[in-house]
Amino acid sequence: MIIGNVLFDSHEIQKTVRTLAFKINEDYKERELLIIGLLKGSFIFVADIVRYLKMPVLVDFITLSSYIETASSGEISIHCNLKESVRGRDVLIVEDILDSGFTLDIVREKILDKSPGSLKICVLMDKPVKRKRAVPVDYVGFTVPDVFVVGYGTDYNEKFRNLPYIAELRAE
Numbered sequence: 550m551i552i553g554n555v556l557f558d559s560h561e562i563q564k565t566v567r568t569l570a571f572k573i574n575e576d577y578k579e580r581e582l583l584i585i586g587l588l589k590g591s592f593i594f595v596a597d598i599v600r601y602l603k604m605p606v607l608v609d610f611i612t613l614s615s616y617i618e619t620a621s622s623g624e625i626s627i628h629c630n631l632k633e634s635v636r637g638r639d640v641l642i643v644e645d646i647l648d649s650g651f652t653l654d655i656v657r658e659k660i661l662d663k664s665p666g667s668l669k670i671c672v673l674m675d676k677p678v679k680r681k682r683a684v685p686v687d688y689v690g691f692t693v694p695d696v697f698v699v700g701y702g703t704d705y706n707e708k709f710r711n712l713p714y715i716a717e718l719r720a721e
């Protein structure tokens with residue numbers, strides 16, 4: 550597999566991340582926010598967006614994976630638990646990409662079980678075409694077509710996460 554068309558360059562990504570952060574700042578004002586990033590795909594997005602947030606922020610991560618090669622397996626493994634307590638807190642889940650919806654549906658239920666004060670979801674990319682579970686998403690950066698994307702944290706078999714842009718993956 551090789552890198553195909555660039556969908557979003559680093560400048561466009563930063564502009565979108567700033568726009569999302571602006572909305573989040575407006576919505577939460579001075580309320581303390583617990584950001585829960587889903588690893589590994591969201592590590593760069595989380596690192597970038599938190600630097601534009603103005604309220605007091607706590608950052609935590611959960612590790613999970615639902616992808617084998619480029620097809621969603623529908624089976625999600627959760628590798629580590631949250632370090633921060635969720636109960637009563639304003640929680641924002643931050644994810645790289647929403648595709649079938651299985652991942653966020655499961656994570657959302659798990660976090661709701663821990664009784665947060667509020668829960669919202671922010672995704673950098675939404676790929677609505679293959680949605681199988683409806684997931685309420687509050688902040689969306691880009692809507693993408695049904696292509697497999699890599700870069701800016703997203704991977705193909707653990708590769709390409711380091712690309713500063715988001716590109717389409719294609720066969721050689």
Ligand code: IMP
Nearest residue numbers: 590621647648649650651652697698703
């Ligand atoms: P879902 O459970 O099908 O919604 O899948 C969401 C997860 O699959 C995301 O956290 C991504 O890590 C991964 N994923 C979905 N689409 C892509 C893609 O186009 N490129 C890389 N990873 C993807």
Ligand code: MG
Nearest residue numbers: 589590591645
């Ligand atoms: Mg992911």
